Each structure stands twice: as C-alpha cells, then as structure tokens.
Amino acid sequence: MKHVCCDCKKDFCSVCSVLQENLRRCSTCHLLQETAFQRPQLMRLKVKDLRQYLLLRNIPIDTCREKEDLVDLVLCHHGLGSEDDIDSSSLNSSQSQSSSFFTQS
Template identity: 95%
Template sequence: MWASCCGLLNEVMGTGAVRGQQSGFAGATGPFRFTPNPEFSTYPPAATEGPNIVCKACGLSFSVFRKKHVCCDCKKDFCSVCSVLQENLRRCSTCHLLQETAFQRPQLMRLKVKDLRQYLILRNIPTDTCREKEDLVDLVLCHHGLGSEDDMDTSSLNSSRSQ
C-alpha cells in the first residue's frame, strides 16, 4: 500500500527519480503537472535599483532618520552628521574645512595630508603622483579655480605679472 501510494504521489507531483521517464512532465498536461522554470524563485527579487546609496564619509545607508544631503562643492552624497549647513548651503566636512582656509597656501599647508587627499579624491583628481604635502597643496590650488570665472581672471593676472 505504501509503495503504491508513494508511486502515485511521485506520478501526480512529478517528483520521480528520473524526470525524463515521467509522462507529461515537460508538456504540463495534467492538473498537477508543471514545467520547471529556472527563473522561478520562492525568494523575493533582489533590489535592482543599483547600489545602495551611502554617505561618502561614514559609509552608513540613508534612511528616514539619516537624511541624504548633496555637498554644494563636490556634489557627493553625505548625511547630516558628516555635512555642515552654512548660509543655506550644505558642504561636506572636507569641503567646509578647505573653504575655511580661503584656499590660501599658508593655511592649506597647516591642514592634514589626509584632508587634502580626501578633498582631491572627492573631485576625482588622482593623487598617486603626489609625494609631498606641497604637491597636494599645489594640486588643490591648481584645480580649485577651474569652475569659476573670477578665479580664472585672477590666475591669469598672476601669470601675466610673473612674465
């Protein structure tokens, strides 16, 4: 009785040892027959919206309690803990630190190498050729004024004076 019951169960559910020998398995003809689908999963689909957005400074995911802010200088995403609100503008701590120096060479030389390097990395400027702190400061000063016309005018004035 048990053997015939198991045989019947295997026949009805299509779970026999050799699927190729089961009639109707691939055709899905009976009321309990099915076609195996490799794309079917009992698990919910993974989120395919891209990588989970995290704060560039602390690496924590944004949520209802950890709001995402975009730095007005480097345009990267930071949480409210890792950014500073000043004059209705959000800046990350690194950009804020360098902004406080007014990009003057003596003040930049007082900063840590880590902060100078981080500032350049946030702007996708490679720092692997820099060996000294002075190289990093030169690179910061070189790339700082490329976005605004006022800085371009003063840099062209300085270059014309040195000639």
C-alpha cells in the first residue's frame, strides 16, 4: 500500500515512511523535520539526505558544491531560520530612517 508524504507529497511504502501524530512523512522528510530546521542539526545530516530532501521538492541542486550550500537551500526553501528576512527588514527600516532624515532638512 502506498502512502503520501504530508511534506513532499510523494508516494512511499509503509517501510519508507513514518507515521507520527496522524501525519505520514517519508523517511527523508521525517529526518529533516527532527532537526527542527536548525542549521547546526542540519549540518550533522548526511549530504545524501540533504540532496534527497531537495530533490523530492524539485529544487535544483546543481549549483551546490559544499554541504553548507545544501543546508542554505533547505533553509531558504523551508522559510524558517532564514537570516535574510532579518537582514532585509533591518535594511528597509534604516533606509526609511535615512530618507526621512534627508526630507526633513
């Protein structure tokens, strides 16, 4: 019997998937879920598992040369723990402050 992973939406057999809290995930998605998508934990995973996770989501990995590149892609596409969000929001607020400074003078 085939089961659909609730994360990547691909089909897996019961041996290759894990049932947890009424949600079924493939072994790869489950493995990454267990890291809570924290960079240090992701860096401890095997490269083949990171690659598999990205391939299951049809995310191209041909530009990745280092393990860190794969981890960055996982974090970018997962949307959590992304430092870019913090940087862009602080950049925008500093730009708006500087523009208001120039308009007041």
